[in-house]
Amino acid sequence: MNNFTYSIPTVIHFGRGQLHHLSELKQSGSRVLLVYGGGSIKRSGLYDEAVKILTDSGLSITELSGVEPNPRIESVRRGAELCKANNIDMVLAIGGGSTIDCAKVVAAGACYDGDPWELVLDGSKIKAALPVYSVLTLSATGSEMDKYAVISDLSKNEKWGTGSDLVKPVMSVLDPTYTFTVSPKQTAAGTADMMSHTFENYFTNVRGAELQGNLCEAVLKTCIKYGPIALAEPENYDARANLMWAGSLAINGLLKGGAEVGWCVHPMEHELSAFYDITHGEGLAILTPVWMRFVLKNYPSKTAQLASYGRNVWNLSGEDSEVANKAVEKTAEFFFDTMKMPANLRAVGITEKVHFEEMAEKAAAGCEDSFVPLTKEDIISIFDAAF
Ligand code: NZQ
Ligand code: ZN
Numbered sequence: 001m002n003n004f005t006y007s008i009p010t011v012i013h014f015g016r017g018q019l020h021h022l023s024e025l026k027q028s029g030s031r032v033l034l035v036y037g038g039g040s041i042k043r044s045g046l047y048d049e050a051v052k053i054l055t056d057s058g059l060s061i062t063e064l065s066g067v068e069p070n071p072r073i074e075s076v077r078r079g080a081e082l083c084k085a086n087n088i089d090m091v092l093a094i095g096g097g098s099t100i101d102c103a104k105v106v107a108a109g110a111c112y113d114g115d116p117w118e119l120v121l122d123g124s125k126i127k128a129a130l131p132v133y134s135v136l137t138l139s140a141t142g143s144e145m146d147k148y149a150v151i152s153d154l155s156k157n158e159k160w161g162t163g164s165d166l167v168k169p170v171m172s173v174l175d176p177t178y179t180f181t182v183s184p185k186q187t188a189a190g191t192a193d194m195m196s197h198t199f200e201n202y203f204t205n206v207r208g209a210e211l212q213g214n215l216c217e218a219v220l221k222t223c224i225k226y227g228p229i230a231l232a233e234p235e236n237y238d239a240r241a242n243l244m245w246a247g248s249l250a251i252n253g254l255l256k257g258g259a260e261v262g263w264c265v266h267p268m269e270h271e272l273s274a275f276y277d278i279t280h281g282e283g284l285a286i287l288t289p290v291w292m293r294f295v296l297k298n299y300p301s302k303t304a305q306l307a308s309y310g311r312n313v314w315n316l317s318g319e320d321s322e323v324a325n326k327a328v329e330k331t332a333e334f335f336f337d338t339m340k341m342p343a344n345l346r347a348v349g350i351t352e353k354v355h356f357e358e359m360a361e362k363a364a365a366g367c368e369d370s371f372v373p374l375t376k377e378d379i380i381s382i383f384d385a386a387f
Contacts, residue, residue: 029089080109097141189281
């Protein structure tokens with residue numbers, strides 16, 4: 001196991017009826033920037049509830065609304081300007097990962113003299129940030145408990161992740177009932193996203209990090225059990241609660257610390273969203289089985305690790321090679337049959353291959369230290385197989 005430092009300063013208030021903790025925002029000042037998306041929080045009534053608690057607590061509210069899925073740098077710039085113009089003390093995101101990610105870079109942009117896009121390209125330029133708070137409404141990204149934010153500039157077909165300890169939320173409210181209204185499409189995409197975060201940590205070259213591997217398997221089994229239940233019964237509290245907590249644990253460093261490995265399916269997916277603005281979790285679901293098949297075909301030395309996955313997560317038995325191959329097919333079946341997700345790139349509207357080379361070149365830069373190294377040509381072959 002590698003050496004590691006583990007620090008999660010985010011206070012989590014988990015469960016029904018925890019929204020009242022928003023009154024604690026006054027510890028950070030009196031002026032809040034409230035960040036939200038396209039209106040789901042207004043339709044559910046959460047917006048009214050939150051505004052009442054904030055105003056009853058003596059906080060004044062400025063709003064940044066309309067944050068897009070795959071949040072754009074234009075929204076971040078608007079938010080940072082609002083903070084500067086209104087002397088904002090803290091940023092509160094209410095929504096999914098896109099809203100929280102946007103809020104994080106807004107919080108950093110508020111304390112930065114240059115263009116916030118510079119902070120997206122280089123997280124080490126984040127030297128200060130306003131305190132970030134969140135109320136999560138979609139289980140997926142783990143942004144509610146991590147240091148990352150992913151922002152797009154679609155005018156340049158660019159989508160990059162940045163990160164800083166300074167933007168880890170101070171406090172996040174995780175009430176599973178707020179996810180009852182999440183659509184089947186986003187429920188499936190969110191489940192695929194947290195599973196992908198887990199796979200990215202699980203398939204590591206570090207030896208001896210057995211606990212982390214066992215924790216990964218527990219998160220995967222939880223998603224495999226509760227994802228379909230949440231689809232069939234959107235208001236099943238235990239299904240929504242287990243998914244919500246799985247999403248946070250998948251990326252908050254618990255599974256990664258001591259078992260570090262470069263992620264590679266994510267850099268490939270970020271190129272798909274950068275060029276075609278697709279839903280992140282759908283892109284991951286399409287790429288994951290294709291990537292697993294690529295590993296099995298080209299790196300026989302990795303067969304045993306995929307076989308362990310098959311035995312411990314899918315209860316398969318038999319020879320390594322048979323179990324490993326079956327595990328990949330189980331993964332594909334889970335995403336495409338059980339969770340009813342689109343199974344290839346054409347199904348999410350990517351009907352041409354013209355950008356594959358450029359996308360692969362950019363993704364390859366992020367896949368250097370991954371479980372198996374991926375060259376530009378390897379990634380083109382993975383995109384081709386996913387097409
Ligand atoms: O905008 P509103 O109206 O709120 O609607 C959203 C949006 O249309 C809707 N939604 C959210 N909560 C809902 C709801 N609809 C009904 N009821 C609710 N309770 O769902 C749609 C998608 O929301 P979004 O926030 O975009 O989804 P998600 O949480 O999956 O976030 C995806 C973004 O996060 C990035 C992705 O790349 C993508 O840009 N990621 C962030 C990471 C991080 N910060 O660590 C890591 C991830 O790997 C990922 O890259
Ligand atoms: Zn992800």
